[in-house]
Amino acid sequence: MERNKPKEEPMEILAEDPPPVVERPKPRRTKGHYRLTDFIIQRTLGTGSFGRVHLVRSKHNLLFYAIKVLNKERVVKMKQIEHTNNEMQVLEQVQHPFIINLWGTFQDAANLYMVMDFVPGGELFTLLRRSNRFPDPVAKFYAAEVALALNHLHSLDIIYRDLKPENILLSADGHIKVADFGFAKVCATTTWTLCGTPDYLAPEIVNQQRYNKSVDWYALGVLIFEMLSGLPPYHQAEPNHMILYERITRGPTYIRWPTQFDQKATDIIRKLMESDPSKRYGNMQHGAGDVFAHPWFREVDWAKLAGREITAPYLPRISGDGDASAFEKYPDDHAADMYGLPGPDLYGEAFPGFEYATTETV
Incomplete structure (x- = not known):
C-alpha cells in the first residue's frame, strides 16, 4: 500500500568542523585490492x-x-x-x-x-510503504537490531547521523544492514554540522548547537514512530521546513499520538525524542543500557538477536x-x-x- 511520504532527500551540508584528534580503531577486515x-x-x-x-x-x-x-x-x-x-x-x-x-x-x-x-532484500522503506505501518512486534524487531548497530558504532566513537528507513536494508534472511555512511564521522565529543534528513533531525541540530552521538538515539525514536504509524511524528503533507523545525524544537508534546500505539511504545519514543540531550535515553549514565532495559524491549533476547538467532518477521522474496x-x-x-x-x-x-x-x- 502506497503512503503519501516520498523518499526523503538529505539536507545540504555546511562546511564540516575539524574532526577531533582521536586514535582511530584499527580496521578489523583486511582491505581487498580491486579493479x-x-x-x-x-x-x-x-x-x-x-x-x-x-x-x-x-x-x-x-x-x-x-x-x-x-x-x-x-x-x-x-x-x-x-x-x-x-x-x-x-x-x-x-x-x-x-x-x-x-x-x-x-x-x-x-x-x-x-x-x-x-x-x-531492498530498503526497509519499501517494505514499510507496502505495509502502511508495522505491527508492534515487527517494529520492535527492526528497532532492536538498529539499536544494537548504533551501540556498536558509538562504542567506536562513530556518529551515524542519517538514520531513516531508506538507509536500512534487508538481508536475504530478513535481518537488517544499516547502509549509507556518507554523514558518519568519528566523534569522540561533539560536532556541529547541520546535516541529515529533516524529519529525523534532533532539536539541537535544528538550533545549530553543538551535539553528540545522542542525535542517533533521537532518530531511533523517530524511526520507531514512523514504523508504527507509517509517517514520521512531525510529518506534513506539504513539506515546509520552517514549520517542521518549529515543531521539532517544541518537542514531543506537539506530537499527535495515534490511538493504536502501545503505552510502552509511546514511552520509549518520548524518552528517545527528549528535547534535552542530557535527559535523553542512550545519553545518560547507563548509556545504551537504558534503551535495552526499557519495558518496550522486555521480551527481546539481546544475545540471540545479536547472533541472528531470532527469525525475522519478513523474509524477502528472492x-x-x-x-x-x-x-x-x-x-x-x-x-x-x-x-x-x-x-x-x-x-x-x-x-x-x-x-x-x-x-x-x-
Whole structure:
C-alpha cells in the first residue's frame, strides 16, 4: 500500500568542523585490492547526486557485490570531500552483523569506487510503504537490531547521523544492514554540522548547537514512530521546513499520538525524542543500557538477536543469488561505459585512501 511520504532527500551540508584528534580503531577486515576488470556490472541499484550504485558479480569468486561509484568532480564541487573520506574510513573500522561491509576501495581518473555487500532484500522503506505501518512486534524487531548497530558504532566513537528507513536494508534472511555512511564521522565529543534528513533531525541540530552521538538515539525514536504509524511524528503533507523545525524544537508534546500505539511504545519514543540531550535515553549514565532495559524491549533476547538467532518477521522474496527485484529499476544510461577511461585526474590527491587500479586484466 502506497503512503503519501516520498523518499526523503538529505539536507545540504555546511562546511564540516575539524574532526577531533582521536586514535582511530584499527580496521578489523583486511582491505581487498580491486579493479574494474574484477567485476561484471549487472545493473543499477540506485542513483544519487554524485553517481550510482551497481550490482556486480566478481569474476573470481562469482559472488555478487554492490559497487558505489562517485564522480570525483561532483564530490569536490559539492564540497563532499571530507564526508566521502569519512565514509570510507568509518566503514573500514566497522564489522557488525547489522552494518554493511566495505570490502575495498579504488579510484581512476574520474571516479571513486567502493566495493560493498549486495543486500538483496531492498530498503526497509519499501517494505514499510507496502505495509502502511508495522505491527508492534515487527517494529520492535527492526528497532532492536538498529539499536544494537548504533551501540556498536558509538562504542567506536562513530556518529551515524542519517538514520531513516531508506538507509536500512534487508538481508536475504530478513535481518537488517544499516547502509549509507556518507554523514558518519568519528566523534569522540561533539560536532556541529547541520546535516541529515529533516524529519529525523534532533532539536539541537535544528538550533545549530553543538551535539553528540545522542542525535542517533533521537532518530531511533523517530524511526520507531514512523514504523508504527507509517509517517514520521512531525510529518506534513506539504513539506515546509520552517514549520517542521518549529515543531521539532517544541518537542514531543506537539506530537499527535495515534490511538493504536502501545503505552510502552509511546514511552520509549518520548524518552528517545527528549528535547534535552542530557535527559535523553542512550545519553545518560547507563548509556545504551537504558534503551535495552526499557519495558518496550522486555521480551527481546539481546544475545540471540545479536547472533541472528531470532527469525525475522519478513523474509524477502528472492529467487536466488543476484536477484535485485527488490530494488527499483533505473535506466543504466551506459554509465558504466565511462568508467576506467584515461583522462586528466584533477582531484585524486583529495582522496588518498582510495588506491589507484588500472583497468588491465590481472
